[in-house]
Each structure stands twice: as C-alpha cells, then as structure tokens.
Amino acid sequence: KQEVTQIPAALSVPEGENLVLNCSFTDSAIYNLQWFRQDPGKGLTSLLLIQSSQREQTSGRLNASLDKSSGRSTLYIAASQPGDSATYLCAVRPGTDKLIFGTGTRLQVFP
C-alpha cells in the first residue's frame, strides 16, 4: 500500500531564506508526483507536476526534484517571502486515476 509522508509537519523561517520541503513515498511505481499549495480555508493550487521519467521541474522560485528509486521528492523554495506562507502538499499517482496525498508541511515565513 502506497504511503506518502511529509517532513517536517511545520516550518517557520525568516524572509529571504532558501528552504527545502521533503516528501517520501513507499512504492516507487508511480506515474507522477504533484506539489500543491493550500492557503487557509481554500482549495489546493497546483504548483509543479513531475512525470516519473523526469528528475526535476522548475517554476519561478520553485524547484521540485524526484528520485523514484529512493522514494523521495523535494520542493525547493528560493528567497522565501511572507506570501509563501501556506501548507504545501505532495501527492503521488500510483498508476491509477487516483492521487495519494501526504499530510502536508505548514510553512510560515515571517518578515
């Protein structure tokens, strides 16, 4: 059974820091991995999608990497800003039409 874990559960950093959020999954047989952002009381916003054949994806200050063999993905946020404060979730697609989500990392960036 596929399980997705995100560490840390919460993170508080000063503005301007570069930071890394971690996502690990137990079964390497995945089609893709997707990173989302969720603001309080809101839906999820898709940030990056990495196909199983890819190693990384970049969008602006965000870079996501994927190492299928070790069951790990990282989301790198460069030069963090207070507007980056949110909960970040990763999800894997294990070969069906369903995604399996981690429980998220709650990020706070303070000025």
Place this chain on the structure above:
Amino acid sequence: SQTIHQWPATLVQPVGSPLSLECTVEGTSNPNLYWYRQAAGRGLQLLFYSVGIGQISSEVPQNLSASRPQDRQFILSSKKLLLSDSGFYLCAWSLGGNSPLHFGNGTRLTVT
C-alpha cells in the same frame, strides 16, 4: 482555459438533514472528476471519482453518494447527515493519464 466551480462555499446543516454539493468544470470535455474530504488535522481522503457520465467509483463506505448527471457536473449527496460528515469538501478534475489534478475552492460543511 479551464475553470472549476464549487458551491456553496460554506454550509451549516443539522444532523439528519440531506446534503447536496455541486461541482462543475468549464473549458474541457470528458474530465475525470473527484470528491475529496479534508478533516481537521488530517490529510485528504478520496471519497469518489468518475471517469465518465454515470460512472462512479466509491473509495470508502459511508453515508455519502455521488452522481455525474452530465459530463462536467459532479454532485455529492447524503440523505441524512452525521456529525462525522463535517469537514472541508473539495472537488477536483483532471484529464487522466499523466495530467495534473486541479481543485475547486472547497465547501466547508459543519454538521450541528
């Protein structure tokens, strides 16, 4: 471009009352549609998904049901709500395969 609409945004219902949440997608055809629930302090739980009109797969046994009467419309229902049905309900869509999943803004349901 594609958009997803979900309503209502918030809902307070008494125990035993019926429920109907609606979700529609615009700008695409034959999407895969999903209902997720996010309970306080817990992760996202897939409730139902649909790959076509009238095709509904249920992920967890519960007091809820889903229907897809039209290609881009997905409805979550209950005949009698329980306190444990409280939570944040999210509708989502994708084009299947390796395409990304996109979410609506969610409905906060409180059962009193």
